[in-house]
Amino acid sequence: MHTTALIRPAWTPATIALMVVGFVVFWPLGxxxxxxxxxxxxxxxxKRTMNGEGWFKNCSAKRSSHFGGGFNSTGNVAFDDWRSAELTRLEEERRKLDEARDEFDAYVRELRRAKDQDEFDRFMNNRKSRPASSEGSTEIRDPGV
Incomplete structure (x- = not known):
């Protein structure tokens, strides 16, 4: 027994009527x-491509290996050992890069602190060397100008 759907992707009276009603009610539906x-x-x-041999076929395995740290065995012991060694090596490289980044961040913080200290010292020296004026005057002078 062969059955056909009433609403199928073709120009049938039902699909045309639904399209017209969709445009009347809310144009995006039409x-x-x-x-x-x-x-x-x-x-x-x-749908067959996406579910069968398509993009989402190994999604759960990739997600678990990427986020969970583990990975599924391929069945080839030599390849699994090599992959494990490479992942360990890459993790060590990432750790070294993170340490270098932290050292650089500390260096930049120290440079900024030294620059801020220098600017503050110049301000204080400029303030001390300024002649005493009336108390109402709060003029700020830039030492670089």
């Missing part, structure tokens, strides 16, 4: 129905 009529026949192939 536009979605029009897209389904025109390109809906391609959805089966797209």
């Amino acid at each position: 536009l979605a129905m029009l897209a389904y009529i025109l390109w809906g026949d391609r959805l089966d192939g797209f």
Whole structure:
């Protein structure tokens, strides 16, 4: 027994009526129905590609190895050993890079602190060397100008 769906991606009276009602009620619904009529026949192939041999086939295995730290065995002991050694080496390199970044951040902080200290010292020297003026005057002079 062969059954056909009432709403299928074709120009049937039901799909045309749904498209018109969709445009009357809320135009994006009508536009979605029009897209389904025109390109809906391609959805089966797209679903088969995505679910079967497509993009999401090994999604859970990749996610667990990326976030969980472990990985699934390939069945080849030599390759698994090599991969484990490479991942350990890469983790050591990442640790070294993180340490270098932390050292550089500390160096930049120290440079900024020294620059701030120098600017503060210049300000204080400029303030001390300024002649005493009336108390109401709060003029700020730039030592570099």
